[in-house]
Amino acid sequence: MDAELIERAQRGDREAFGQFVSQHYDFIHAMAWRWSGSSTDADDIAQEVCVKLGSAIRGFRGASRFRTWLYTLTLNAARDHRRKHAREQQTVRAYTDEPQRDTTEEDDTVSTELWTAVRALPERQCAAVLLVYGEGLSHAAAADALGCSEATVSWHVHEARKRLKAMFGKEEV
Numbered sequence: 413m414d415a416e417l418i419e420r421a422q423r424g425d426r427e428a429f430g431q432f433v434s435q436h437y438d439f440i441h442a443m444a445w446r447w448s449g450s451s452t453d454a455d456d457i458a459q460e461v462c463v464k465l466g467s468a469i470r471g472f473r474g475a476s477r478f479r480t481w482l483y484t485l486t487l488n489a490a491r492d493h494r495r496k497h498a499r500e501q502q503t504v505r506a507y508t509d510e511p512q513r514d515t516t517e518e519d520d521t522v523s524t525e526l527w528t529a530v531r532a533l534p535e536r537q538c539a540a541v542l543l544v545y546g547e548g549l550s551h552a553a554a555a556d557a558l559g560c561s562e563a564t565v566s567w568h569v570h571e572a573r574k575r576l577k578a579m580f581g582k583e584e585v
Contacts, residue, residue, distance in 0.1 A: 414435075414478055417431055418432065418469065422470050422472070429469070432469075437462070439479075440462070440482065441454055441458040442454075443486045443547065444457035444486060444489070444490055446527070446546040447486070447531070447542060447546075448490060448493065448494070449524075449528055449531055456493060457486070457489050457490050460489045460492070460493065461485055461486050464485060464489060465485065480553060480557050483543065483547065483557040484557050487539060487543075487558075491535065526580075529576055529579050529580070530542065530572070530576070533572050533575060533576075536568050537572040539558055540554060540565045540568035540569050541568070541572045543557055543558070544565065551566050551569070
């Protein structure tokens, strides 16, 4: 079904594109939420992915699985959103004396703290951990989505685990 919708959407069939986006929106939004930790940011990222998908779908050639391609598209949109948000916060701090509050919707659970810490890791480590543990991808599939080797993903996950252990001061994370 996806292959047919993709083909029709690539030819400019708006109805097929709409059906396609409807089928994949929950996946895109859930992934965006895991990457951002905020439902508001996830809404913005998912919307951006859907807009980009309109032109990007024509470039999908089927060299990789569509889901992997969609991971990459969503990952790039989440990274762009994070960078934009950081620049905006820097501008706000430059023009105000008030400290800025974090707008994430955190509760006090260890899980939320852990995912918040994961999002604070260096970009490649964060991406590897979110794809492997957040999205449940194998190291090979994560490597495909990130455009690197499986060994590189394994190394990023290993380094991230070491950093997280140090952050939480625990033996095992």
